Amino acid sequence: MAVRAVITGVGHYLPERVVENAEFEKTLDTTDEWIRTRSGIERRHFAAEGETTSTMGTAAAKAALSDAGCAADDIDAVIVATSTPDLTFPSVATMIQKELGMVRGFGFDVQAVCAGFIYALSNANAQIVSGQAKRILVIGAETFSRILDWTDRSTCVLFGDGAGAVVVEAQEGQGTSSDRGILAVDLNSDGNYRDMLYVDGGVSTTGTAGKLRMQGNPLFRQAVQKLASTAELAIERAGMVPADVDWIVPHQANIRIIEGTAKKLGHSMDKVVVTVQDHGNTSAASIPLAMSVGRDRGQIKRGDVIVAEAIGGGLAWGAVVLRW
Known part of the structure; x- marks a missing residue:
């Protein structure tokens, strides 16, 4: 027997304003x-005045809790993946704890930019497998509209705001690839690529939030190669081959990156959950958003094998293989 971290609920939130x-x-x-033509993006959502990463994350969390059929007090921990917190501190996770009315457990944020949700899900998996927690709320939430340079046409058209959340719960498995839950994880980072995607401000440098800066073409080349390799390694660690995967749920940054990665994995686009056309790049929120939308569309079903992969500033990248 083996303890597995199983997704038992999923939900999302998108701001009302569609651009x-x-x-x-x-x-x-x-x-x-x-x-x-260049991104596959047709529209995106922007947060309203007064709407923040924590308010959107709270809405997604409530939807995931409802879907899982559990209450806030059933949760042992809240992990939030975000690069756009409400404040420098405290963490967005503790703000969401308060809004959910949680009076037990712990919360913290994870910062790995667009790969943040993969890192947060990996952390939740480790805590569940080690016995640190039995039920964890993992949230990806971003308000990227607040750090965009509206004069830079190469970046400001690409990003959007939103939040997605999953409830991850400890369940007994057989220790084989037929188990439900997280089956394998692969995480990577390389600070030598920092200048490809970064924000030009921060607490210990400028004292400001700064604006997003990106080198699009070099980043594109790195993304396809690194996303395919991390997905392949995670699939291998799960004791599977790419043909065993039912759905690819990629980070929703650019349709050409998504298509290139699927091709390298030998999958057609009808096995890829795509939301980039409606949401743009919502950074750490994009994978849980896509999971929630994909489930609601009837694409993702119980028992399906999913590989989720993402790359973001750092560069940081990784993949998770799980059975829904």
């Missing part, structure tokens, strides 16, 4: 066609 590509034509030298 179509055409809106950017009013202020930037860009077009709807240019944005679609």
Whole structure:
């Protein structure tokens, strides 16, 4: 017998404001066609005034708890993946704890940019397998609209706001690849690639939040290669081959990266959950958002084998293989 970390609930939240590509034509030298062709993005959601990472994360958390059929006090820990916290401290996780009415357990944030949810899910898995916790709320939430340079047409059209959440619960398995739950994880980072994607501000440097900066073409080349290799390694660690995977749930950054990674894994796009056209790049929120939407669409079903992979600033990248 083996303890497995099983996803028992999923939920998401998107801000009410939807921004179509055409809106950017009013202020930037860009077009709807240019944005679609290069990214696959058609629209994205932006947070309203007063709406924050913690408020969106709380809404997604409540949806996931409801889906799992459990209450806040059934949760041992809250782990939030975000690069856009409400405040420098305290953590977004503790703010969500308060809003959920939790009076027990612990909460903390994980910062690995777009790979944040993979890192947070890996952490939850380790805590459940070690016996540290039995039920963990893992949330990806971002308000990237607050760190965008609205004069930079190469970046500001790519990102959106939102939140996704899963409830991960300890369950007994056989210790084989037929178990439900997280079957394998692969995590990586390399600080030599820092300048490809970063924010030009921070507490100990400028004292400001800063703005997002990106080198698109070099990052694209790194992304396809690294995402495919991390997914392949995680699949191998799970005792499987790519053909065993029912669904790829990728980080939703760029449709061409998604297509390139699927091709390297030998999968057609009809086995990939794609939401980038409607959400843009929501960083750490994109994979749980896609999981929730994919489940709601009827794509992801109980027993399906899923590989989720992401790459973000750092560079940091990784993959998780799980059975839903």
